[in-house]
Amino acid sequence: MKNIFVTGATGFVGKYLVSKLLENPNNRVFLLIRSKKNLSAVDRCKKLFAANSDLILNRIIPIEGELTEPMFNLNQDAFEELASKINTIYHTAATIKFNLPYKTAHSINVEGTKTCMLLAKKAGEHFERFHHISTAYVSRVMEGKERDFNNTYEQTKFEAELLFKDIKYTIYRPSIISGSSETGEISSSSVIYKFIILLSRQILSALPVDNSFSINIIPVNNFVDKMLAIGEDSISIGKTYQITHQENTNFKDLLIHASNLLKVPPPKFIPADQTSAIPLKVMKHIDVFMPYIIQSQQFKLDQHELNSAAKIPSDNVITTFNNVIENYLAFQRN
Numbered sequence: 001m002k003n004i005f006v007t008g009a010t011g012f013v014g015k016y017l018v019s020k021l022l023e024n025p026n027n028r029v030f031l032l033i034r035s036k037k038n039l040s041a042v043d044r045c046k047k048l049f050a051a052n053s054d055l056i057l058n059r060i061i062p063i064e065g066e067l068t069e070p071m072f073n074l075n076q077d078a079f080e081e082l083a084s085k086i087n088t089i090y091h092t093a094a095t096i097k098f099n100l101p102y103k104t105a106h107s108i109n110v111e112g113t114k115t116c117m118l119l120a121k122k123a124g125e126h127f128e129r130f131h132h133i134s135t136a137y138v139s140r141v142m143e144g145k146e147r148d149f150n151n152t153y154e155q156t157k158f159e160a161e162l163l164f165k166d167i168k169y170t171i172y173r174p175s176i177i178s179g180s181s182e183t184g185e186i187s188s189s190s191v192i193y194k195f196i197i198l199l200s201r202q203i204l205s206a207l208p209v210d211n212s213f214s215i216n217i218i219p220v221n222n223f224v225d226k227m228l229a230i231g232e233d234s235i236s237i238g239k240t241y242q243i244t245h246q247e248n249t250n251f252k253d254l255l256i257h258a259s260n261l262l263k264v265p266p267p268k269f270i271p272a273d274q275t276s277a278i279p280l281k282v283m284k285h286i287d288v289f290m291p292y293i294i295q296s297q298q299f300k301l302d303q304h305e306l307n308s309a310a311k312i313p314s315d316n317v318i319t320t321f322n323n324v325i326e327n328y329l330a331f332q333r334n
Contacts (some may be wrong), residue, residue, distance in 0.1 A: 002128075005030045005069060005086040007116060008093030010048055012187030013133065013177060017224050022052060022059065022213060029059045030086055032072060032093070040064060062302060067093050067112040083122035090131045097190060098151040098288040109156035113163055119222045120167055127169045134161050135291075136173040136242045136299050138215070145176050148290040161240070170236045172227045175216035177245040181315035182221055184304045184323030191289065192217065196328055198253065198285055200262050205282055207255070207267040207293070214248035214296050221312040229309035241306075244299045249317040251293075258320050261325040 004021060009031040021027045033041040041064035042183035046056055054120070056062075063082060065072030071079040095108045113132070120130050125190045137150070138158040151153040159173055179186030179193075186193050198204040226243050230236045252269055259266035270277055278286075302310050 001026055001028050002088060003028050003030065003086045004088045005082070005116075005119065006090045006092065007032045007112070008091070009033060010044065012225065014090075014092040015048065016180070016220050017054050017092060017227075018049070018060075019052075019255060020224055020228060021090075022055065025059075026059065028059045030063055030082065032065050032067060033062050034066050034255060035064055039069045048314075051163070055065070057298075065068065067115070068107045069073055070115065070120075070220060072115060078247065080122060082118070083124075086096050086119070086123055087118055087126050087128045088134075089116055089129075092133050094133070094157070096153060098153050100150045100152050105152040105156045106159070107113065109153075110159050110163070111255060113160040117163060117167060128176045129161060129170065129231070129237060130164070131227070132160070132164065132169060133227075133239075134171050134173045136175045136244055137297070139299060145300075151288065166195070168237050170238070171240040172230070173240065173242045173244075174299075175218055175242075177220050177223055178217045178317065179219065179220045179324040180328065181219035181278060181320035181323065184219075184320075184325070185322050186239070186327065191292075192324070193328075194285075194289075196258060196262070199259055199264055199267075200328075200332075202264050203282065203285060204255075204267045206270055206278050207282075207286070208233060208290075209252050209253060209255070209267075209293065210272050210274045211269075212250075212296075213252065213272070214250050214291070215292065216244045216248050216297060216299055216313050217317045218245045219256075219317070219320060226310050226312075229307060232309075233307050235305055242299050242301065244301065245302065245314045245317065247297065254318055254321065257321060258325060261322065262329075280290030290320065 006014060006018055006174055009018050010033060013167045018029055021029055031045060036044060041062040045062040046053060049060055065074055086211050091113060093112060095105055114234055137154050162270055176191055214322050230241055256266045274291055
């Protein structure tokens with residue numbers, strides 16, 4: 001039995017990851033979950049994984065704790081007992097908010113990673129690997145000498161990557177994670193979801209997007225499947241992989257397609273150098289995204305050493321957006 005410790009299991013990526021891990025009957029998952037709104041970690045776990053309720057406390061073991069607290073707010077004995085049981089870590093928990101104060105983002109994205117690394121080191125010789133989710137948007141900083149971060153999210157994810165040494169690890173850098181191409185399920189914290197909201201409420205009246213502007217978006221199921229495939233191969237130990245879509249998506253085309261599905265007028269697209277023409281009521285909603293809107297980002301895909309499962313192309317973003325919008329509208333109706 002492989003004992004896997006997962007952070008961020010209540011999050012979008014984490015929930016999908018846990019479901020995939022449970023498909024292997026030899027996997028047991030220990031989930032770091034905090035109590036919330038008078039619900040214990042066990043209660044939240046039962047609610048979150050209702051479809052697998054028969055596995056809770058058998059192959060799904062909730063650990064009530066706080067990522068930002070020393071030893072997850074466990075006592076010394078409980079922390080060391082947990083370390084003695086686990087042999088693999090998937091660290092998916094993070095704040096993805098762009099506008100948090102540095103101290104707040106650091107406590108989650110850096111200090112939380114340090115505590116997970118402490119757990120791994122206490123696990124000792126039986127520990128197999130630390131799987132860490134970062135972001136592809138640190139690549140331009142990693143590959144250069146500049147330290148010009150767009151926000152505290154990028155900065156703290158960069159700093160977290162620098163922690164990895166003296167431990168077996170693999171780092172995965174996704175681009176923008178969208179909803180599942182299979183079910184259309186999408187997180188309310190997703191950047192893509194926020195644009196769907198702005199479109200549906202007809203707030204996004206104008207946007208500084210040129211005809212050629214593109215972004216890299218990968219459906220959550222494609223990302224997790226590729227990450228698991230890479231993680232199965234020992235050749236990936238000690239390496240970092242950018243898990244991105246094989247091709248960028250034209251952002252203007254995507255927004256027009258989404259608008260048609262939502263039955264709302266698309267935004268007025270203006271040149272990227274004319275941001276002063278954007279109404280203030282629109283700008284206040286998109287200001288944090290402007291560094292990513294005004295410049296296309298291309299990512300290197302070094303796949304020569306990856307196994308065949310990791311090389312399977314990601315699903316077409318625009319066509320699978322039908323499922324995402326359908327899921328969004330169904331949620332709004334309920």
